[in-house]
Structures are given as structure tokens and as C-alpha cells.
Amino acid sequence: MLDSAVVATKKMFFREAIAKAVREEMALNDRIMVMGQDVGSFGGSYREFDGLFGEFGAERVRDMPVAENASIGIGAGAAAAGYRPLVTITYMDFLMLGFDPLINYAAKLRYKTAGGLTAPLVVKTTAGAQGQGVAHSQCIEAWLMSVPGLTVVAPSTPADAYGLMKTALRADGPVVYIDHKRLFPAPGEVPVLESLVPFGLAAVRRAGTDVTITAHSFMVRMALEAAETLESEGISCEVIDLRSLAPLDMPAIAQSVARTGALVTLEEGQLTSGVGAEVAARLFETTGHRRWARVGALPAPVSSNPVLEAACVPDARRVAEAVHKLLAR
Amino acid sequence: MTPNALDMLRAMARIRAFETALSERKDHGFQLLSSGEEAVAVGLASALTERDQLLTGGRSIGPAIARGVDPRAVMAELLGKTAGVNGGRAGRGHLSDPASGFFGAHAVVGGNISIAAGVALAKQMDGDGGIVAILFGDGACGAGALHETLNIAAKWKLPLLFVCNNNQWSVSTSREDALAPARLSDLGKTFGLPSRTIDGLDVEAVAAALGEAAQSVRRGEGPAFVECISIRLRSHSTTARETRKRDELAELRTRCPIRRQIARLGLDDDAVEALERDAADFAAAALAFAEASPYPSAAEVLTDVG
Numbered sequence: 001m002l003d004s005a006v007v008a009t010k011k012m013f014f015r016e017a018i019a020k021a022v023r024e025e026m027a028l029n030d031r032i033m034v035m036g037q038d039v040g041s042f043g044g045s046y047r048e049f050d051g052l053f054g055e056f057g058a059e060r061v062r063d064m065p066v067a068e069n070a071s072i073g074i075g076a077g078a079a080a081a082g083y084r085p086l087v088t089i090t091y092m093d094f095l096m097l098g099f100d101p102l103i104n105y106a107a108k109l110r111y112k113t114a115g116g117l118t119a120p121l122v123v124k125t126t127a128g129a130q131g132q133g134v135a136h137s138q139c140i141e142a143w144l145m146s147v148p149g150l151t152v153v154a155p156s157t158p159a160d161a162y163g164l165m166k167t168a169l170r171a172d173g174p175v176v177y178i179d180h181k182r183l184f185p186a187p188g189e190v191p192v193l194e195s196l197v198p199f200g201l202a203a204v205r206r207a208g209t210d211v212t213i214t215a216h217s218f219m220v221r222m223a224l225e226a227a228e229t230l231e232s233e234g235i236s237c238e239v240i241d242l243r244s245l246a247p248l249d250m251p252a253i254a255q256s257v258a259r260t261g262a263l264v265t266l267e268e269g270q271l272t273s274g275v276g277a278e279v280a281a282r283l284f285e286t287t288g289h290r291r292w293a294r295v296g297a298l299p300a301p302v303s304s305n306p307v308l309e310a311a312c313v314p315d316a317r318r319v320a321e322a323v324h325k326l327l328a329r
Numbered sequence: 330m331t332p333n334a335l336d337m338l339r340a341m342a343r344i345r346a347f348e349t350a351l352s353e354r355k356d357h358g359f360q361l362l363s364s365g366e367e368a369v370a371v372g373l374a375s376a377l378t379e380r381d382q383l384l385t386g387g388r389s390i391g392p393a394i395a396r397g398v399d400p401r402a403v404m405a406e407l408l409g410k411t412a413g414v415n416g417g418r419a420g421r422g423h424l425s426d427p428a429s430g431f432f433g434a435h436a437v438v439g440g441n442i443s444i445a446a447g448v449a450l451a452k453q454m455d456g457d458g459g460i461v462a463i464l465f466g467d468g469a470c471g472a473g474a475l476h477e478t479l480n481i482a483a484k485w486k487l488p489l490l491f492v493c494n495n496n497q498w499s500v501s502t503s504r505e506d507a508l509a510p511a512r513l514s515d516l517g518k519t520f521g522l523p524s525r526t527i528d529g530l531d532v533e534a535v536a537a538a539l540g541e542a543a544q545s546v547r548r549g550e551g552p553a554f555v556e557c558i559s560i561r562l563r564s565h566s567t568t569a570r571e572t573r574k575r576d577e578l579a580e581l582r583t584r585c586p587i588r589r590q591i592a593r594l595g596l597d598d599d600a601v602e603a604l605e606r607d608a609a610d611f612a613a614a615a616l617a618f619a620e621a622s623p624y625p626s627a628a629e630v631l632t633d634v635g
Contacts, residue, residue: 059454065484070443070477077447080432081382083454085447100440100474107635112423113433114416115633149635173635 009159009189014179015048017158017190018124021165022049022086024194026056029084032169033060035075036088036124045090046126046184072098072123076106076174079121084169092127092178093135106174107149121174122165127154128180128218128268129313133304139217139269139297144176145246145278151199152246154178156220158188160243163197171199180218180268202249204256208238211323212256214279215266216242223266225316230323237323245275250282257283262291264322268313271296293326295319337375337532338590339607341367344391345587346608347400350616351390351407352567360407360421361436363391365530365562368586369494370395372535372557373462376490376543379430380459382452384445387422387436388494392464396431398424400611401618412622416629432461438499439465439472442491446478449489449552460488460546462539468499470513479552483520486551490543491517493554494529496561501572517554529557530586533593560584 012020026032034049034056040063043050053061064071068089075085089095095102106119129137144152151173155161161179168175205220206227215223220241227237238256242248257263263283265276276294284290295314302312348362363370366388374395377383385392390407394400398414406413407421414426422436432448435441445463452459469475470493482489493513497504510516517524523545527538535557542553560581564571571578591601 065477065480067477067481069474070446070481073440073443073474073478074447074450074481077444077449078451079447080444081448081451083451100437101443104437104440105435105444108423110633110635112415112419113425113633114418116415117425117427117433151635 008192010192011187012158012190013187014158014161014184015046017162018048018165019050019052021162023052025166025169026060031082032084032086033062034086035062035064035071037064037066037090039063039088068094068097069100073101075121076101076119079119080109080117084120086122086124086169089123089125091136092125092140093138095125102174103147107147110173111149118172119174120172122168122177124177126181127178128182129302129309130181131304131306131309134301137302141178141245142269142274149173150246151175153199153244154217155243156183156217156241159190160197162190163195164243166196167199178217182218199244200247200249202243202252203241204238205241206237206239208236210236210260211262211264211327212238212240212260213264213266214240214242214253216245219266219268219314222314222316222319226319226323229316229320235323235327248279248282253279253283254287257290262326264326265294266314266319267296269297270299291326291329293322295322334533334594337371337536338594339604340371340395341532341587341590342604342608343611344370344394346612347394347615348390350612356408357567360567361388362563363388365560365585366494366496367391368532368535369529369557369559372532373464373492373539375536376539377430377462380457381462382427382430382432382448383462384432384441384448385434385464386438386441386466386469387434388466389424389434390421393424393431396429398426398429398431400615404615405619405622408619409624410619410622411625412618417625439469439474442469442474443478446482446487446489449487452488460490460543462490462492464492464494467493467495467497467504467508467513470508470516479516479520482552483522488546489552490546491552491554492539493556494559495556496559498561500565500569512556514554514556522552522554524554526556526558529559530584530589532586532590
């Protein structure tokens with residue numbers, strides 16, 4: 001169903017929505033702190049922490065040196081010891097440097113202590129291609145989805161950026177929160193009053209009857225653009241914004257595909273062992289096979305060269321082509 | 330002889346007996362033992378108070394027992410029993426009992442160092458007067474995590490005591506072959522930390538040096554770094570091949586920290602026998618407790634995941 005409740009909203013950029021969520025939660029809970037490169041007076045690489053340093057001070061908004069591994073490790077340790085750190089990693093590619101504390105420690109802490117300790121840690125990072133080359137463009141969220149104990153969310157709207165960040169800052173276990181460089185320029189309506197978006201709940205962004213397109217983060221925009229084009233050709237697309245990748249909202253996807261009978265999974269990252277492969281496999285385990293096509297990056301690094309970058313990552317045209325091909329089968 | 334010196338000897342003998350009893354069991358699994366390194370664990374524990382927390386690498390059994398974790402629950406944990414300190418699911422690599430001041434082991438070499446800095450940051454922000462000690466091996470001195478953490482801990486003046494237990498081996502690679510610094514404590518010096526290298530086989534010297542270092546950390550002077558040079562009397566793990574020659578191992582045994590402390594205290598045969606009996610009873614009680622506890626049911630595999 002479409003999100004239709006009427007609530008007072010205000011137009012905000014993604015970064016403003018993040019700052020609103022973090023500000024509100026920091027005011028509510030003095031255990032929350034922000035740690036990362038350039039988060040202090042600079043206000044974050046994308047100004048997503050604008051003003052927080054002045055409001056909450058250097059103890060709770062900490063500039064870190066270039067040390068991703070120790071930043072996540074210190075965040076995980078402080079989380080285990082009773083704080084709620086939000087650690088920012090400028091680009092998702094650099095998250096790899098902190099996999100040990102994130103995956104080997106934080107994600108396993110509750111399990112290995114039989115529930116005795118938890119690591120309420122949020123790692124916020126920015127994914128996606130925007131001219132920055134092979135080690136500043138990757139979308140590796142599918143790697144993270146396979147880690148037991150890890151929650152992974154990737155909002156596509158400022159409202160969800162706000163609501164999911166608030167939920168993340170109240171969660172008991174580690175959360176990887178992924179935003180996207182190309183989502184920052186476009187504003188969206190964000191609830192004025194406090195509201196939360198729960199984990200594990202997808203959102204139908206466009207209702208349709210012929211095919212279901214699942215996507216997350218910036219690719220939701222590409223799916224909606226493709227749906228617009230396809231509508232003029234008489235093809236009705238339902239677009240599901242996954243929002244939460246771990247846990248996945250399989251009931252929402254299943255209900256949609258039960259009506260449309262066809263599925264296109266869309267992601268900016270690699271197709272191999274990707275989000276779409278997981279969505280389809282989980283769905284078909286319960287429903288049996290359905291018509292399915294997947295769209296993602298070509299199996300190549302993402303170059304900063306504009307021609308090669310555009311050739312690598314999906315766009316609305318490729319989504320529309322995939323829908324055509326699938327429905328022609 | 331100070332009573333404390335005898336207590337420390339008893340603690341070392343108990344750890345040795347505990348680990349020996351464990352390793353003699355057929356079902357001991359994969360274990361990292363600390364024979365030859367007991368003086369570091371016991372000396373370090375003597376420098377810590379109830380408000381402090383200790384974190385270690387995977388070679389955690391001796392430090393956990395020295396810190397005061399219930400040895401019966403440690404043995405049960407090591408053997409995978411539900412009465413283990415973590416329900417039997419952590420094992421030696423991930424033992425944890427914050428209530429006893431043992432925040433936990435983390436068996437990725439170097440991996441617990443930044444975690445310990447996070448716990449130290451929490452202590453600093455709480456202002457509870459406690460400090461954190463992180464015990465790691467010479468192997469971790471080649472890992473980036475140590476260098477990243479030293480830098481941040483120094484800048485933030487964290488209440489963190491870096492203790493390097495340099496047993497001089499990373500599995501089969503010697504410290505000389507692996508690490509460039511003349512002394513591993515030079516790593517602490519680089520970041521402006523008070524740093525020392527000491528004899529890690531002399532439990533009283535370890536206790537004194539770490540006591541002093543802990544005091545400076547406790548006074549808010551920021552982190553300190555102490556390298557304790559010890560010996561590894563057994564192979565890397567209970568399943569790893571021993572790569573050293575017999576005569577080399579025989580020479581190492583003459584430097585055993587327990588024998589050294591017995592000699593220093595001038596214990597007679599009766600006293601040594603009493604010491605050994607106490608240690609054997611200690612290990613036997615732990616084993617008996619562990620024996621009596623069941624394994625977890627397979628249905629527990631999905632509990633407390635996330």
C-alpha cells in the first residue's frame with residue numbers, strides 16, 4: 001500500500017534530515033556521540049552534521065584522524081561499554097578498513113556473550129558512483145547482508161533518512177546506515193514531528209500491475225524514472241523501495257509479485273551474490289520460480305571517467321530495457 | 330617474603346596446572362596456552378582494581394583466571410559447556426566477564442586493541458576513575474590496529490594501559506624476523522607514551538612496573554606502554570606444530586617464571602608440594618565443575634544472534 005497518512009512535513013535535503021534525526025536523538029540520549037573524519041566544526045563531508053559540534057561539544061562530536069579501523073573499533077568498544085556511537089566512514093569503500101571491529105567484533109558480540117553484551121553502534125557511510133573513481137564509488141551492501149547480527153539500511157528519501165537514522169540510534173545491535181552521494185542534491189518532505197521508520201519494512205513508491213521493481217537507495221530514483229517512461233508505453237510498474245536490506249521485507253515483495261507475476265531487481269552494486277540475487281532466491285524459495293530479471297553494475301570497477309562510469313552503473317534506460325525484455329518472454 | 334609474593338606464585342602455579350589439565354583432555358579442542366607467560370598475567374592482574382577492565386587477545390586463559398574470573402566457569406567455557414562464563418559459545422578466544430573486570434578476549438590478533446580504547450573512552454567519559462588494560466602479543470605489534478589506536482589514545486589521553494606480552498613468537502615466525510623496532514616499547518615512545526621494556530619472567534618486577542604504569546594512567550596522565558619479555562614454553566596452540574629444537578625448549582624451561590619465583594622465595598620441598606597440591610586441586614575442581622555441565626542444545630544455535 002502507498003504511504004498516504006497525512007502528517008505535517010517540511011522540505012529538507014538529505015543532509016538536513018540526517019542532522020535533524022541525530023540532533024533529536026542526541027538531545028534525548030546523552031550516550032549518543034558522533035565520531036568520524038571532519039564531523040566537528042566542518043560539519044561532515046556532506047554537512048550532514050551541521051551545527052552538532054556547536055550544540056553538543058567536542059566530547060560528543062569527535063573529529064577522528066584517518067584511521068577507519070580504529071574509529072569503528074573504538075566505536076564498537078564504547079558501544080559495548082554503554083555508549084551509542086555513530087561512526088561515520090566517508091566512503092563505503094573505506095568501510096573495508098573497519099571490517100574487523102564491525103564484523104568480527106560488533107556483529108558477534110551479543111552472540112558470543114550469550115546476550116551479556118551488545119554493541120549499539122551505528123556506522124554511517126556513503127555509497128555510489130559520482131565521478132570519484134574505482135575506490136570511492138562502490139556499493140558493497142550485499143557483502144554486509146550476509147553477516148549474522150548486522151542490520152543494514154539504505155534510505156532513498158530524506159524522510160526515510162530521518163526515520164531510519166532515528167531507529168538506528170535506538171537499536172541494540174550494530175547498524176550500517178548507507179546513504180548515497182547522488183541523493184544529496186534533491187530535497188524531500190520530512191515529518192516535522194518526531195517519527196521513526198522501523199527496520200525490515202519496505203515502502204511501495206509506485207503502485208503497478210505488470211511488473212514489480214525492487215531497488216534501494218539512489219536506484220529507487222532510476223526505477224521510478226523507468227516506470228514513468230514505461231507507463232507511457234502502457235506498462236504498469238510497481239516500485240518497491242527496500243529501505244532495509246537486513247532484515248529484508250520479504251512479505252511486501254511476495255505480495256507485490258503475487259499480483260504482478262514478474263520481478264526486476266535493481267541495484268547499483270555487483271549482480272554476483274548481490275541484493276537482487278538474494279531477494280529473488282528468498283522469494284522463489286517460498287513461491288517457486290517467477291519471471292525475473294536483474295539489473296546492476298557491469299562486472300567492472302567504476303571509473304571516474306564519465307563515459308566508463310555511466311557505462312558501468314545502471315540507469316533508467318537499462319531498467320526499462322530489462323522490463324521490456326522480461327515481459328516479452 | 331611478602332605474602333603478596335607467595336600469592337602471586339600460587340596464582341601462577343594454578344594457571345599452569347589449569348592449562349596443563351585442560352590440554353591433557355582429549356576433548357580440549359583448539360587452545361592457546363600461556364605456559365611461560367604466567368608472570369605477565371599475574372603481575373598485570375595485581376596492578377588492576379575492581380573498577381578497571383582487562384581485555385586480551387586470544388591467549389586469554391591465564392589472564393582471565395588471574396583477573397578473578399571463576400575458574401570453574403572458565404573451564405566449562407573452554408570445553409563448550411553451558412555453565413561456561415558465556416554459556417559455552419565463546420571459547421578461549423572470546424571469553425568475557427565484565428562483572429569480574431575481564432571485559433573480554435578477542436582472538437583476531439590486534440583486533441581487541443581499538444575495542445579496549447573504546448572501553449577506555451567510555452571510562453573517561455563516565456569519569457569513574459577506572460582504567461583499561463589491553464594485553465596483546467608481539468604479533469599484534471605488526472598490525473595497523475595497534476598503531477592507529479596508539480595515536481588516538483595518546484591524543485585523547487585515554488585511561489589505557491598497553492601491555493605487550495612479547496613471548497617472541499608468532500606461531501613459527503620469530504619476533505626478530507617480523508618486527509623492525511629494537512624494542513617493542515619504542516612503539517609507545519613514538520606516540521609520546523611513557524614506555525618501558527621489562528623482564529616478563531619476574532612476576533614481582535612485572536607487578537611493580539605495571540603497578541607504576543597503571544598509577545600514571547589512573548592519575549589521568551594518558552596511556553602508558555609496557556613490553557614484558559616472556560617465553561612460550563609450548564607450541565603456538567594445542568594443534569600447532571612445535572618448530573623449535575628440543576635443546577632450545579629445554580633451555581627455555583630453565584627460565585620458567587614459576588620455578589624462578591619458587592627459588593627466589595626459597596620454598597622448601599614441603600612448601601613446593603603444598604603449592605603443587607593447591608594448584609592441582611584448583612584445576613581438578615574446575616574440571617569437575619565443567620564435567621557436570623551439559624553441552625548446549627543444538628536449538629540454541631540461533632539464539633542471541635541479533
